[in-house]
Amino acid sequence: MAEAVQRERCDLLIDAGWVVPVNPVGQVLADHAVVVTAGKIVAVLPSVEARNRFAAAEHVSRPTAVVMPGLINAHVHNPMTLMRGVADDLPLMRWLTEHIWPIEGAIMGPEYCATGVELAVAEMLRGGTTCASENYFFPDVCAATYRRLGFRAMVGLPVIDFPTAWAKSQDEYFDKALEIHDLWRSDTLITTSFVPHAPYTVNDAGLERVRMLADQLDIPVHIHVHETAQEVSEALAKHGMRQIARLDRLGLVNSQLIAVHMTQLTDAEIALCAERGVSVVHCPESNLKLASGFCPVERLRRAGVRLALGTDGAASNNDLDMFGEMRTAALLAKGVAGDATALAAPQALHMATLGSAEAMGLGDRVGSIEVGKDADLICVEMDTIETVPMFEVISQLVYCTGRHQVSDVLRANARQWQARIAALQP
C-alpha cells in the first residue's frame, strides 16, 4: 500500500479557469491555482498539482472565472464621491469655482470625508478595486477610515496656497502632514505621500519644502501636472517656463514624482520623464469629461515612462470603475495615437494593476500575482452572455467585462484574520 503523502498546509487555495498574473505582461495560465498563507501568495501552479500538494483551510473553486490582482486606482478624491453628479457638463474652472469649491467650503470636514470614503470603498470593492491613492483634505480621517474598512490606500498629505477647513497656513499644512505621516509610518495597509495640489496652487517655497521632506521621509509626491493647456500658458506668463520645467528647477522631477493628467507634453518632456523615472497617472475619463486634453499615453509608453491609471474623483468621472477606466484608456489611446495597435489590452491591464502599484511605491507588495506578494486578489466571472465566446482572456477583461462580473474580492488581511480566528475555535 502506497504511503500517504503529507500535504503542505495553507490558508486558502483558489483554483480558477484562468490565472492572469500581470507579470509577465500578457500571460494567461489556464486551470491554475493561487495558494495563500498568512496573507501572502505562496504558490501559483496548475490546479491539479495544487490540490495534490496543498491541504487548504479554505478552498475556493471558480472554474469559469479569472483570478487576477485587485485593480489599483492611482488617483482618487474619494470624499468627493458624495458630490457625484452634482455639476456636470461644465468646463474645469467654472466647475471648480462655481460649484465644487463653494460646496467644499460649506461642508468639508471630518464627517464628510469619512462618509465619502466609506461610500467609495463600498463601490471600489464591489468593482474589484483593492487599493487607491487618495488625494484630499483631512488625510487623518481618510487614513483612519480606510484602515477601519481594511482597505489598502496611499493617503496624500495635502499642501495648497490657500486656507481650507483642514489648515489655515502653509506651516499648518506641513505640521499636520508630518504628524500624520508619523502616525501611519509602520502600518501595513496605509502609506502616505505628499499631495501638493498643483504647480499653479503651490508656490516655490511650498514645493521646495515638499521636495525636501519627501526626500527625507522617502515618500512619493503625487501632484496634478499639465492638466490643461491653460495651466501651461499661465505658467509661461507667470514663471517664464512650463510647469514641468519649473518642477524640474525645484528638484521635483525624479522617480518619486507621480504626475497626474499630463495632457500637454513635448517630446523633450516625455524624454525627461522617462530618464528620471517619473510615473504618469492617466485619468482618461476625467480628462475627457472636463475637456482637459488628451494624454499621449502611447508616446509615453514607447518612451518607457511608467504608466498608472486612475479614475480621478467621482465628481468628474462620475464613477470609480477601474474596469471601465481600463477600457476607456485602451480605446482612447488608439484614437489619440491614430494607431489601432496602441495600448493593447495587456498593457492597459498592466497600467491598472502593477503600473499603479509601482507608481505608488508598492510594486514589491501588490499589483501582480507573484510568490511573496500580498494576496490582494479578485475573481471575475467570465461565463456570462456579455463575455462569450472566449478567444482571448485579457481582451475580454479589458474590452467587454463589466465590474459587476467581479464575484470575489480576497483581501490578504481579511483572509489572514479569518484564518487566525478560525484556528482559535474548538
Add this chain to the structure above:
Amino acid sequence: MAEAVQRERCDLLIDAGWVVPVNPVGQVLADHAVVVTAGKIVAVLPSVEARNRFAAAEHVSRPTAVVMPGLINAHVHNPMTLMRGVADDLPLMRWLTEHIWPIEGAIMGPEYCATGVELAVAEMLRGGTTCASENYFFPDVCAATYRRLGFRAMVGLPVIDFPTAWAKSQDEYFDKALEIHDLWRSDTLITTSFVPHAPYTVNDAGLERVRMLADQLDIPVHIHVHETAQEVSEALAKHGMRQIARLDRLGLVNSQLIAVHMTQLTDAEIALCAERGVSVVHCPESNLKLASGFCPVERLRRAGVRLALGTDGAASNNDLDMFGEMRTAALLAKGVAGDATALAAPQALHMATLGSAEAMGLGDRVGSIEVGKDADLICVEMDTIETVPMFEVISQLVYCTGRHQVSDVLRANARQWQARIAALQP
C-alpha cells in the same frame, strides 16, 4: 356615502421614482407612472393620479427606478457577436483582410447568423436595448430570428461588389433584397433598409440602383461613410472627389440616408448633411478601437444634423452596451470639441433613443415615452452604491449607470400578448 368612481381599464401600469420621457429633452418626471394598453402608451401622469384613474391588469411598482424608453442601437452587425474578441488591437484593414473576412468566408451562413443574432438579442435585452439596426448578410435569417425572439429590428438588405455566401452577383444581391423586403413589408416589428456596404465597396451602378429602389420602396439607405481618412484619400485618387460628394452626385444625400461613422467631415459637408436631413450614426467605441478617427459630434449637433448612436459589431467594440456607448459618446464629444459643455447628458440620451429611432424612420413609433407610441420601456434601478447620491437623474443615467442596473425590459408586444392570453383564462 360617496359614489364609487369607475376607473378606466388598462393592461399595465408602471409607477416609478422617475419617468424620463426623452421628449422633451432633459425632462425628468418624479413619482410618475406610464400606463399601457394593447402595447401602446395611453397615459403618462403622476403616480397618485394614475392609481386613481386606472384599474390595471398588471401593476409594476419601481419606486427607486427610472422608467425610460428602451435604448436603440442604430448600427450593429449582430452575427459578428460570435467573433467578439477574436482579433483585437489591430488596424482596420489588417483586422478586416487578415482576420474578419477570412473567418467569415469560412463560416458565414444561416446557422452562424441565427446563433449570432440570438446571442446578441440576449445581451441587448439584458442591457436595456429594445431595438437595433442590423447590417449583415443573410438578412432573411436575421429578420426571422429577431421576429422569433420578439425583438424590434430594422434589417439591412446588403449590396456589395464581391461575391459572398449570401449572393454571387450584384443582380442576386438586389433580387434577394427585393424578395426579403416584400416578405416583411407589413410586419409590426421588422422593417428593412438598404445596406450598401460602403462607397468604396459598391460601384456607381450599384449605388444608383440602391437609390432608385430605396425611393420606390420608401426605405432608408444605411451605409458606412467616411470611416477613415484613407477612405477619403482613396476616393479622391479614384473618383476625383470625396465619397460624400460622390454619394451626392448619385442622388443619395437625402433624408433617407443613414451615414455611419463620418469621422472625416468638412464644414461644407456638415452643412450639406443638415440641409438634406441626413442622419449620422456615431459609433465612438468602434472608431476609437480601430483608430478610425473622431466624429465631430458637437459640430454636427450645432449644425442641426440628426444624431443617432450605435455600438457597431461586437467584433470591433467588443460589446453591445448602449449605456457604455452613451457614456463614451458624451465623454469623447467633450474631448474632441475641447469644450466640457459639448454633448451634455440629456443630448447623449436623446441620441441613444429618439435620435436613433428617427434615423431609422421609427420616430413616430418608439424612442420616447409619449402617448400613442409603442410601449418599448425599460426600468433602471438607481438605488445602488454606484449611483448614489442622486442629484441629476439624466447625469446619473449617462455618467455612472451600468447596464446591469436594468431591472425590467417591457416590450410592448410581449405585454400585449400576455394581457390577451390572461384575458382568455377563467
